[in-house]
Amino acid sequence: MAKAQGKKGRSLWWVVHSWIGLKLSIFLTFILATGTLAVFAHEFDWLVTPAMRVAPRAEPVASWGAWADAAARAAPDARLQTLYAPIDPWFTVEAWIDHGKGAPERIYVDPWTAQVTGRHDWANVHRFLRQVHRHLMLPTKIGIPLVCSLALLLAVSLVSGVVTYKKWWRGFFRMPRGGDGRRLTGDLHRLLGLWSLWFVALIALTGIWYLVETLGGNAAVPKLPEIAAGPILTGQRLDRLVAIARRTDPALDIREIRFMKDNGVVLLGQSSAWLVRDRANALVIDPATGKVITSLDGRNLDVHQRISEMADPLHFGTFGGIWTKALWFLFGAALTAMAVTGTMIYAMRLAKASRAQGSTMGLAWRGMGIWAYIGLALILLALALTPGAIGGAS
Known part of the structure; x- marks a missing residue:
């Protein structure tokens, strides 16, 4: 009886896993692919922009x-x-x-x-990949929850995949078998899934966090003081403020300087805190007096703020420079391949079970039903909105 119940439970999980992987495969593959490319978005711009x-x-x-x-x-x-x-x-x-x-x-x-x-x-390329991956060029209040809802389904898919793969821990070094397309595709899907478990969990958790932030759970952002607007500082006058910032926080590696209309000069970068965005370490300086008005240190964040500041570096792998970005790109490509091979597995199984005629993708398309049209419509809408969206404000 217990064995029968266990088998029934795995079957239910398999239905859930298959439904997510098939019905949402077009939309999911698009989001995963654009997210993978977004890891190297700046590098793509570097390739196409000689300046x-x-x-x-x-x-x-x-x-x-x-x-x-x-x-x-x-x-x-x-x-x-x-x-x-x-x-x-x-x-x-x-x-x-x-x-x-x-x-x-x-x-x-x-x-x-x-x-x-x-x-x-x-x-540019960065704007396109960032916005299409983050919110499909739609208004952020609509687009971000829509995209981030996939993180919930990705988490369910992770759990269901582990539950339905018997003795999965033995499969890390099980090489894919040849001789049969369905068997080879299934083995590749499982092998990629096992080695990507940590990455799937990471992307799902950070995606869920973005959803929480969009729904009102975002961490408090320090309010900058108001400072009388003055002329933009350049040359030696700006270098004087940079020297003041370095004396104030010798560990600060300045990565960005903002010239605010009403908040003075803001210098941001990486300092002693690990795994935070540049904005977590900042100095606000009054350009008229050279006085440091506000000092932000990533080590002083509360738990809520710390999670918020960790999300981007973990989601895109930017915290370790080119090497971590390369690793994230590799596993992002593997995750995208899993979405494709999952769809192929379904189509091959359908073809074998019913002896249906047609191409693998044709069978998969029919199996997706109305969800295929919904996913394709969202992608086409995003592309149609692109010219106006990426030319707008940040």
Whole structure:
């Protein structure tokens, strides 16, 4: 009796696992694929935008003030909004310039010579992948919950896959069998799933956290003090503020400087706290007096804030630079392949059981029913909205 009940329980889990993997396969594959590509979104922009490329050099780079001065001189009628340090030694500095209306413009500056290498409008590969993966180009109040609901289903799929795979712990080094397409696909699906267990759990948990934040559970963000607006600081005046910041927090590796209209100059980056976004470590300086008004330290976050700040580095694997991003890309590709092979397994099983005629994808499409049209419609809608969405505000 107990064995029969256990078998029935596994069968129920199998139905759940198959339903998620088949009915939502088009939408799920699209979200997983765009998320995987988004890991290297900046690198894709680097490939297609020559102005972003520089050859690394041994000598010290120019100062933040020199970078800001170059960007400001390139657009004298606009306002310098944000300045970003190079992501890697082969990247330029990136400045965001506000023209008063519409989206910002990007200006690229050579880190060593402080010479402008080129300009680009707001729309780029990073904006596309970020927005289509995060909220399908829809309003965020609609798009984020829609996309993040897949994290719940991903978690259920993880549990159901483990439950239905008998003695799964023995399968880590079980090589896929050949000779039969269905058997080979099934073995590959299970092997990828086992080695990706940790990654699936991580993506599901961070995705669920984004859903919680969207539904009102977001952590409190410190309110910046109001400071009288003044002229944008460049050159030696900005370097003086950078020196003050480094004396205040010698461990701070400044990655970004924001020139706020009503909140002074904000310097953000990585410091002593591990696994947090740059914004968790910040200094707000009054540009008129050089006084540090606010100091944020990632080590002082409460549990709620800490979870919030960890989510992005863990979800996209950015915390360890190029090497962790490469690892996340690899496992993201494996997760995307699992969504595809899961659909193929269903179609092959259907073809064998009913001797149905047609291609594997044709059988899978019929098995998806109305969900195939829903998934395809969401993807087409996102692509149709792209021209207007990625040209808008951040």
